[in-house]
Amino acid sequence: MKTNPLRSVLTHLLLLTGAFISAMPFLWMVTTSLKPAGVLYQAPLLIPTYFEWSNYVEAWKAAPFPRFFLNSAIMTIGITLGQTLFSAMAGYAFARLRFPGRDVLFFLILGTMMIPFPVTLIPSFLIIADLGWLDTYQALIVPRVVSAFAIFLFRQFFLSIPQELEEAALIDGANRVVIFARIILPLSTPVMAASAIFSFLFAWNDFLWPLIVTNSTEMRPIQVGLAFFQGQYGIFWTLLMAATVLATIPAILAFLVAQQRFIEGITSSGLKG
Amino acid sequence: MAMFLDEVQRAGGERRRRGKLGTMARREARWGYAFISLWVVGFLLFYFVPMIASLVFSLFDFQLTAPEEARFVGLENWRRLLFDDPLVWQSLGVTFKFALISLPVGMISAIFLAILLNSKHLIGTSLFRTLFYAPVMVPAVAGVLIWSGFLDPTTGWLNQLIEFITGFDAAGPNGIRWFDDPFLVYIAYTFIGLWAIGNAILYNLASLQGIPTALYEAADIDGANFWTKTVNITLPMITPVIFYNLVLGVIGLMQYFITPYVLNGGSGYPQGQTYYYMIHFFKQSFGFLNMGYGSTIAWFMFIIALGITVLLFGTARYWVYYAAETR
Numbered sequence: 016m017k018t019n020p021l022r023s024v025l026t027h028l029l030l031l032t033g034a035f036i037s038a039m040p041f042l043w044m045v046t047t048s049l050k051p052a053g054v055l056y057q058a059p060l061l062i063p064t065y066f067e068w069s070n071y072v073e074a075w076k077a078a079p080f081p082r083f084f085l086n087s088a089i090m091t092i093g094i095t096l097g098q099t100l101f102s103a104m105a106g107y108a109f110a111r112l113r114f115p116g117r118d119v120l121f122f123l124i125l126g127t128m129m130i131p132f133p134v135t136l137i138p139s140f141l142i143i144a145d146l147g148w149l150d151t152y153q154a155l156i157v158p159r160v161v162s163a164f165a166i167f168l169f170r171q172f173f174l175s176i177p178q179e180l181e182e183a184a185l186i187d188g189a190n191r192v193v194i195f196a197r198i199i200l201p202l203s204t205p206v207m208a209a210s211a212i213f214s215f216l217f218a219w220n221d222f223l224w225p226l227i228v229t230n231s232t233e234m235r236p237i238q239v240g241l242a243f244f245q246g247q248y249g250i251f252w253t254l255l256m257a258a259t260v261l262a263t264i265p266a267i268l269a270f271l272v273a274q275q276r277f278i279e280g281i282t283s284s285g286l287k288g
Numbered sequence: 289m290a291m292f293l294d295e296v297q298r299a300g301g302e303r304r305r306r307g308k309l310g311t312m313a314r315r316e317a318r319w320g321y322a323f324i325s326l327w328v329v330g331f332l333l334f335y336f337v338p339m340i341a342s343l344v345f346s347l348f349d350f351q352l353t354a355p356e357e358a359r360f361v362g363l364e365n366w367r368r369l370l371f372d373d374p375l376v377w378q379s380l381g382v383t384f385k386f387a388l389i390s391l392p393v394g395m396i397s398a399i400f401l402a403i404l405l406n407s408k409h410l411i412g413t414s415l416f417r418t419l420f421y422a423p424v425m426v427p428a429v430a431g432v433l434i435w436s437g438f439l440d441p442t443t444g445w446l447n448q449l450i451e452f453i454t455g456f457d458a459a460g461p462n463g464i465r466w467f468d469d470p471f472l473v474y475i476a477y478t479f480i481g482l483w484a485i486g487n488a489i490l491y492n493l494a495s496l497q498g499i500p501t502a503l504y505e506a507a508d509i510d511g512a513n514f515w516t517k518t519v520n521i522t523l524p525m526i527t528p529v530i531f532y533n534l535v536l537g538v539i540g541l542m543q544y545f546i547t548p549y550v551l552n553g554g555s556g557y558p559q560g561q562t563y564y565y566m567i568h569f570f571k572q573s574f575g576f577l578n579m580g581y582g583s584t585i586a587w588f589m590f591i592i593a594l595g596i597t598v599l600l601f602g603t604a605r606y607w608v609y610y611a612a613e614t615r
Contacts, residue, residue, distance in 0.1 A: 038419055100326075270421075281494075282491075
């Protein structure tokens with residue numbers, strides 16, 4: 016098929032414009048974070064013209080950012096591992112094992128995707144409070160490991176694994192746990208990656224739940240920590256943006272390193288139209 | 289993605305023939321229950337029990353400050369919600385007004401960018417993809433803070449850019465005040481949402497790449513131009529993903545919270561125009577600690593979201609194309 020050169024140029028132009036608009040806030044954040052406070056009410060230029068590194072030192076001192084990161088990391092890893100394990104197991108049962116009530120249960124699971132979070136929020140909060148878990152990592156992690164979407168991903172993937180592999184193992188006397196751990200899981204790295212990525216995005220962006228179940232500064236994940244930081248330093252753009260850069264960099268770096276996997280994971284398995 | 293919704297529609301009607309279970313089948317069933325047991329415990333504890341509990345709470349006058357004094361009040365909370373709390377309707381209005389602006393803009397942009405990214409002979413595909421996806425990785429709160437500064441009339445760039453292009457006096461203290469104007473504030477919030485449409489772009493892109501090339505080849509033979517192909521092949525073929533994005537978008541917008549909460553602490557500034565339904569829920573539940581009324585607000589949200597979802601599913605058969613059905 017021949018491509019119209021004019022259309023090709025137009026496509027590139029439109030995409031460049033979009034990419035530029037998408038990148039501008041990043042640039043603004045970085046240049047602002049490097050401005051001295053004295054020129055606050057003067058819009059920064061496109062590239063940094065000042066290099067006031069002390070903004071970072073001050074922001075770093077003003078709030079325990081390393082601690083926020085540690086909390087976010089523990090929370091994200093916990094939720095991701097939990098969701099992946101729980102969902103892989105349940106997904107296997109729904110794909111491969113027959114038991115009474117299976118289809119009804121699967122329908123219920125899909126239904127939970129449609130339930131807005133506030134419906135379960137208040138009682139979940141009270142359960143956590145009753146367990147004495149407020150302001151702990153358990154509170155941040157345990158209620159969030161139940162994911163309907165991940166189960167769906169796993170089930171769809173397991174359905175595509177040939178049944179013969181399992182039947183051979185069953186005849187050899189292997190039980191289901193062995194089959195699951197030795198045969199099914201090793202074949203499932205693509206879907207595990209995809210599921211882990213969705214869990215990661217979910218946990219990383221979780222805000223309301225951590226806001227409610229943490230109350231000490233030491234237990235806040237980065238999102239909540241940043242919101243409180245803004246409450247205190249709201250009008251100091253330079254400090255605030257230094258803090259925002261600190262909050263943003265680790266995730267962006269992680270993404271740039273793993274982006275191929277990441278984008279493939281999101282676009283793979285079950286997501287195609 | 290679309291398969292997912294397909295499954296939702298199908299699972300409801302599916303019934304398996306049931307007979308007596310043999311020994312093998314019984315063993316298999318036991319393993320089945322063992323494998324789902326962890327999930328079921330989690331489901332009961334953090335979905336099922338809380339859902340029922342909050343429905344029960346909605347019938348009680350239940351203040352967190354005095355839980356012992358909670359008492360059954362019947363439908364009093366529901367009466368208050370429907371007839372005696374103007375903020376419910378105001379915040380619902382705000383939520384829908386915003387949804388009507390931001391949902392179409394976001395979805396059309398995501399489709400448009402995906403189609404552009406899917407063009408042949410594109411230089412730098414992966415670079416563009418990275419740039420459009422990177423904002424998704426920014427923690428939502430950080431994204432809101434960045435945009436609040438970026439749109440600031442004195443220190444931000446957008447107004448400078450507008451002034452540069454149009455010559456209109458947009459920047460400076462008397463310039464465009466995005467967050468202070470009762471209408472512009474919706475545009476500002478839409479920008480913030482647009483910045484993070486990376487996931488929607490990727491879903492669309494994956495769907496576009498799944499369209500059989502034979503369809504385009506046939507159209508080429510018929511002499512169809514780009515526009516006809518887009519309208520008659522591309523868009524119909526990705527309707528399942530569009531539908532998916534629409535349903536999740538609606539459910540997500542009902543719970544729109546982070547942006548208004550970070551920007552004004554839920555005050556609704558300016559003129560209550562950012563007092564979203566979710567903010568009302570949050571204030572009643574965790575500001576006034578009124579767990580009974582908060583639960584009522586939450587359940588009402590569920591009912592509305594469910595109603596809209598059912599409605600959308602009802603329209604689906606008129607415009608969503610499922611390849612599987614024609615086989």
